[in-house]
Amino acid sequence: MRLPFLEHIGAVVEELSRDRAILSIDIKDYHLQHLGFVHGGVISSAILERNHRGD
Numbered sequence: 001m002r003l004p005f006l007e008h009i010g011a012v013v014e015e016l017s018r019d020r021a022i023l024s025i026d027i028k029d030y031h032l033q034h035l036g037f038v039h040g041g042v043i044s045s046a047i048l049e050r051n052h053r054g055d
Contacts, residue, residue, distance in 0.1 A: 009042055 003011075006023070009031065015022040025031065025042065033039045 005045055009045065
């Protein structure tokens with residue numbers, strides 16, 4: 001299954017099962033918001049994508 005936005009942010013699925021999903025993202029400057037923290041959209045996108053699949 002292709003997950004376009006997760007591909008766009010560079011997320012790699014390390015493990016995927018019915019009970020858990022482990023993603024890794026090599027954080028780059030473009031992942032950060034103006035205060036230097038990872039943007040909430042990056043984190044929530046991974047969570048929403050997992051829930052959207054209905055697993």
